[in-house]
Amino acid sequence: MLQMIYNFLESFAYISLAALGMSIIYGITGITNMAQGELMLIGAMVVSYMCGMARVPFIVGIIAAMAITAIAGIILDRLVLTRLYSRSEDSLVCTYGVSIALMQVGTIITGTGAPATKSPFGTVLIGSRSYSAYKFIIIAVALILFGVLYMVFNKSRFGLHARATMERREIAASLGINVNKMNILVIVLASALGGLAGALYAPTMSVTGTYGSNFLTHAFVAMIIGGANPLVGTFIAALVLAVVESVLSLYFGAFIGRIGMLLVAILIIRMIPGGFSGMVERAMVKSRKR
Amino acid sequence: MLKTKNLVSGYGKVPILHGVDFEINEGEIVSIIGRNGVGKSTFMKTIIGLNSSMSGEIEYSGEIINKKKPFERAWLGMGYVPQGHMVFPNLTVLENLEMGEQISKNGSSESNYDFIYEYFPILRERRTQKAGTMSGGQQAMLSIARVLTGNPKIILLDEPTEGVQPNIVDAIGEIILKINKELGITILLVEQHLGLIQSVSQRGFAMDKGVIVERLSREQIHDYEYIKKFLAI
Numbered sequence: 409m410l411q412m413i414y415n416f417l418e419s420f421a422y423i424s425l426a427a428l429g430m431s432i433i434y435g436i437t438g439i440t441n442m443a444q445g446e447l448m449l450i451g452a453m454v455v456s457y458m459c460g461m462a463r464v465p466f467i468v469g470i471i472a473a474m475a476i477t478a479i480a481g482i483i484l485d486r487l488v489l490t491r492l493y494s495r496s497e498d499s500l501v502c503t504y505g506v507s508i509a510l511m512q513v514g515t516i517i518t519g520t521g522a523p524a525t526k527s528p529f530g531t532v533l534i535g536s537r538s539y540s541a542y543k544f545i546i547i548a549v550a551l552i553l554f555g556v557l558y559m560v561f562n563k564s565r566f567g568l569h570a571r572a573t574m575e576r577r578e579i580a581a582s583l584g585i586n587v588n589k590m591n592i593l594v595i596v597l598a599s600a601l602g603g604l605a606g607a608l609y610a611p612t613m614s615v616t617g618t619y620g621s622n623f624l625t626h627a628f629v630a631m632i633i634g635g636a637n638p639l640v641g642t643f644i645a646a647l648v649l650a651v652v653e654s655v656l657s658l659y660f661g662a663f664i665g666r667i668g669m670l671l672v673a674i675l676i677i678r679m680i681p682g683g684f685s686g687m688v689e690r691a692m693v694k695s696r697k698r
Numbered sequence: 699m700l701k702t703k704n705l706v707s708g709y710g711k712v713p714i715l716h717g718v719d720f721e722i723n724e725g726e727i728v729s730i731i732g733r734n735g736v737g738k739s740t741f742m743k744t745i746i747g748l749n750s751s752m753s754g755e756i757e758y759s760g761e762i763i764n765k766k767k768p769f770e771r772a773w774l775g776m777g778y779v780p781q782g783h784m785v786f787p788n789l790t791v792l793e794n795l796e797m798g799e800q801i802s803k804n805g806s807s808e809s810n811y812d813f814i815y816e817y818f819p820i821l822r823e824r825r826t827q828k829a830g831t832m833s834g835g836q837q838a839m840l841s842i843a844r845v846l847t848g849n850p851k852i853i854l855l856d857e858p859t860e861g862v863q864p865n866i867v868d869a870i871g872e873i874i875l876k877i878n879k880e881l882g883i884t885i886l887l888v889e890q891h892l893g894l895i896q897s898v899s900q901r902g903f904a905m906d907k908g909v910i911v912e913r914l915s916r917e918q919i920h921d922y923e924y925i926k927k928f929l930a931i
Contacts, residue, residue, distance in 0.1 A: 565800075568789070572797050575786045578748050582780070583797050584772035584848065637788075689788060693831050 427630035445620025451606030460523030481599025515617025635683025777850030787830025835866030
């Protein structure tokens with residue numbers, strides 16, 4: 409049971425961190441950013457070279473990873489994304505091309521693997537089993553991120569403008585919102601989140617050119633079944649997918665766990681139009697009308 | 699205050715407006731009337747900048763604003779109430795008002811909305827309600843209130859009575875007159891509802907196939923036989 413809870417939390421954190429940046433970009437700019445995985449690769453590379461090679465403290469590596477991926481996000485926006493706002497299908501194809509190109513660049517730089525970063529914090533013993541303490545830190549970071557992002561999007565002026573832009577872009581513009589500036593801010597935020605996620609998982613995985621593609625399936629599926637609201641949708645999607653994947657993986661192995669997760673995602677797309685956030689919104693409207 | 703000269707605009711490369719000459723003076727209430735699809739809403743969107751102009755000029759307070767983005771035009775004091783109300787459905791009434799309010803730099807204290815609640819008492823009661831759950835009439839009021847919080851100099855009202863009950867149409871008419879008289883806001887109204895046009899307009903323009911075909915005096919607007927040829931009556 410303890411193992412199952414641990415697997416669930418680990419899977420939840422993995423899906424959440426992979427999907428948050430992608431979902432935020434999609435929700436607010438209408439762009440499906442398939443290059444989000446490569447932003448995570450950049451974050452992982454920064455940590456690997458700074459901490460694994462140059463022995464810089466891990467926390468400094470994380471901050472640098474977020475800053476550098478934020479800058480990479482701005483460059484990506486100016487060169488590619490700025491022409492693709494609200495063009496979800498077009499953006500999917502274009503950013504997939506960017507993803508492949510960046511993957512190759514990553515492969516050229518890292519070769520068979522970037523310098524390994526030692527996993528911090530060692531292990532903790534719970535019952536008779538030992539668990540990676542660092543994984544608990546990652547789980548905590550995922551949960552804290554949801555809390556922080558909830559506050560940013562629901563209690564700040566930026567959040568209000570972002571949500572309004574997400575709902576009615578043209579009307580927000582006619583009310584004085586510089587929607588292009590809003591898009592850039594959102595892309596910077598989402599890119600930094602990608603950098604954070606990539607950097608956090610760097611000590612746990614081999615950092616090669618294909619590092620980002622490890623996260624892509626989970627991120628994409630969670631974004632699609634989560635629906636338009638990036639926080640509510642991603643949170644519920646990560647919970648559901650993590651339950652399916654962790655239970656199936658425990659009994660039938662990781663391969664079946666992933667297949668099961670994808671099958672459940674197909675069922676959800678079929679049964680819940682608008683994804684989980686659409687379902688929540690409909691439920692709220694219904695309860696208000698009662 | 700606002701003037702267009704030979705304004706051409708449309709969607710993609712297809713022009714819908716074929717050279718519109720129009721002007722409205724400070725403090726006026728002016729209507730643009732015409733059947734569906736003649737270019738009235740395209741004209742409004744072009745004025746606020748949501749549609750780019752292909753040629754011609756838009757002059758606002760002595761400045762040519764063709765190149766300005768919609769948010770820059772809003773900051774110049776232009777308020778836009780779109781067709782279909784277009785409130786932010788998942789934001790509360792209060793948040794919708796805050797969206798309009800940012801331009802006026804009044805801060806976000808709710809007390810700043812007292813004057814809004816005087817015009818629209820229902821919004822005070824509903825301020826924590828999600829805007830998308832309100833009736834069409836209440837959404838129409840919210841979309842006008844939202845733009846008022848930004849202290850605009852001119853409001854472009856695009857069919858505010860669309861999908862609204864008759865008794866609410868009368869209320870909207872009264873509010874238009876009040877905000878024009880009490881707040882001195884210039885009103886440009888695109889409308890199909892003849893009763894509302896007649897009750898608020900000081901003069902008007904008839905539009906057909908993307909051009910202004912007639913300038914209408916107040917008397918002509920009140921002449922049913924004369925005006926009906928411009929409307930789908």
